[in-house]
């Protein structure tokens with residue numbers, strides 16, 4: 821049976837209505853696609869605490885995680901991912917790539933110009949839809 825993992829991802833918006841996008845590197849599983857930074861939820865952790873921990877580890881900054889804005893389950897070849905996208909705001913520091921190949925602030929309405937991890941596509945579509953309304 822395939823492993824099922826719960827993953828949290830941060831939709832971080834700046835004052836210019838740009839969203840932080842992160843490119844998965846060659847060394848990561850699912851390489852060379854864009855995602856919202858985050859990672860797997862550990863046992864006993866709530867979604868907000870998991871996201872705050874993952875962002876500090878991955879991007880070296882502190883965030884406050886807010887509401888869940890989108891949840892989607894996607895079946896990959898080897899794993900089933902339930903992706904929870906949460907609003908988040910930076911409270912201290914600047915995001916810096918350590919594991920990712922690149923970070924990019926992109927206006928919401930341009931998000932679909934990137935190649936996203938398949939599990940992220942519904943969340944990206946709804947962010948773009950909300951931005952153009």
Ligand SMILES: Nc1nc2c([nH]c(=O)n2[C@H]2C[C@H](O)[C@@H](COP(=O)(O)OP(=O)(O)OP(=O)(O)O)O2)c(=O)[nH]1
Pocket residue numbers: 827828829848849850854855856857858859860899901903937938939940
């Ligand atoms: N962090 C994050 N992971 C995502 C997103 N979309 C998506 O499909 N994923 C997948 C990729 C991975 O299979 C899983 C998250 O794992 P992870 O970020 O902890 O890192 P990983 O797979 O590189 O870790 P590892 O098990 O290979 O050590 O969820 C997303 O927007 N953010």
